[in-house]
Amino acid sequence: MKRILIIEDDPAIADGLHTSLTNANYDVEIESDGRQGYTHAMTTPPDLIILDLVLPSMNGEDVCSSLRREGNMVPILMLTSKSDEIDKILGLELGADDYMTKPFSLRELQARIKVLLRRIPEAKPLSDISIQDLHLDMKTHEVSKGGKKLSLTVREFDILRFFVEHKNEVVTRDMLLDEVWGYDHFPTTRTVDNYILSLRKKIENNPSEPEFLVTIHTAGYKFVAP
Secondary structure, eight states: OOEEEEEOOOHHHHHHHHHHHHHTTOEEEEEOSHHHHHHHHHHSOOSEEEEESSOSSSOHHHHHHHHHHTTOOOOEEEEESOOOHHHHHHHHHHTOOEEEESSOOHHHHHHHHHHHHOOOOOSSOOOOEEETTEEEETTTTEEEETTEEEOOOHHHHHHHHHHHHTTTSEEOHHHHIIIIISSTTOSOHHHHHHHHHHHHHHHOSSTTSOSSEEEETTTEEEEOOO
């Protein structure tokens, strides 16, 4: 049974999530305080965290960035009342794997949880890959550049792995939404662009002039591997 930690200070939302996810056969735990939620996640890491953005003592952004900084890479689905694109981009940079804007559908929430918990099956075992100073360890899901470990979210690693598996091929945004997210057109192709921007900041020497993840005008992207 997968364990889900809900960090949410609204009792109505927390209780509703607890009931829905418990009925879906998840082991659900709740924290209503940001700092307590962070401590819980570090001492007893769950399989997934549902994290509210606005929390007492420590907000969701700080909880997320602190977990990632400490090497905790548990998938994080952030709940927010903010719908501005800049908030989503900020969340991606902090390490969140997915977003839902309140109010949200419980059915859609469960669909997104399944995708985050799912690991994409590999057709064949992949060996470690080194491209220039970029190294991907396919067993541990670790990525390093110039010998320095990079902090990638679960979603970012899945996207990068998909590109590596299709290196030197044009990959459309819809392909990434279908194959990495697991269902069509969620939430928009703009989300893909945001993740590409975040990945470039981590793996490129000069994100504004990428060597690996290049844009193919009107088509999508290509992972260029010499």
